[in-house]
Amino acid sequence: MSKPRIAVIVGSTRQARFADKPAAWLMEKAAERTDMEVELVDLRDFDLPLFDEVASNMWVPSQDPKAIEWQRKVAEYDGYIFLVAEYNHSITGALKNALDQAYVEWVHKPMAAFGYGGLGAGRAVEHLRGIGVELQMVPIRHAVHLAGGELMKVHPMGSDGPMSEVDPILAPSATAMFDDLAWWAKATMQAREEEQAKAA
Template sequence: MIKIGIILGSIRTKRNGPQVADWVLETASARGDAEFELIDLADHPLPHLDEAVAPMFGPSAHEHTRAWAARIAPFDGFVIVTPEYNHSAPGVLKNAIDHIFAEWVDKAVGFVSYGAGGGVLAVEHLRSICGVLGMADVSRQVSISVLTDFRNHTEFVPGERHTAALHAMLDQLTAWSTALAPLRHIEGAEYEDAEQLSVTH
């Protein structure tokens, strides 16, 4: 069974993200077509990108980056839960994405966003970022308004349309994650060969 990581992309205090991510996890886990696991960036603190070379050139010298890579590597696809900050995604989420490379390649990604306008501008930026990393972003997404979908702007109250949209996105995500498995096998073998070559030379 494929494994899907649900990445909670905000670490600010009093964030609304955990309510949304928990709803995604609970709804997704009841489907039975994949294993779903929450990845909270608050549990994986990373400094501002401090690598000497680009992540595509091999394993990092830093333990925090290697630990993050090991956390992400086992998953076949991802749901990114993101707020919208100033018409884009949170810097901490971009930083976490930038820390690694091979662990993202040939994996599918879907988006659940929230904000005053549903977080759609954050998703537009993330789509272009994920595309450069060789990820397949599915077209369906879930957009949540903090103005109308949160009681008193603090308590998330998902409606039927949100659940329907989530299932539609997960249908695509699980199908694409499964279809990309042969490519991940090839890319993984090539990455391991390149890593061994860099060690021996």
């Protein structure tokens, strides 16, 4: 079996977003892994319209070329890590729209999260997990949460220091998340392969 391909999906598209700093740190951690291949996927690069299809592509094929391009990109991966900013106790509108623009591509694949905000985006990550269940994904327990005083050490509205200042706090959570994601990615890859073989 090949190594799982994992996408780190940047869930904020604002010009003033903070996401790029934690995303770079997470990709550095991912580069240390030998059990998966990890790629950064930025929602800014896809210019997705607001969902305007007849129905989800679980029921009918999508028509908008931009939605189809997104679906094809999502389909390349065996699991996902969502970089989550918390907006009013939930995920960003851009991330919710991106999740809604696909369905069959998410099914039976694991998902993890790196949340940042005053409470580490804890409420947004919990909301994301519920959305993932409805999309038939496999939300894993372990996540990374950058919160409170640690957030202010690295955020531009605080000390704007390097991510190395919070690495000792976040690294153990990142390791647990990657370990868990690797296990579930391999398990679900095998199950999907067996399902495809039966259907052939």
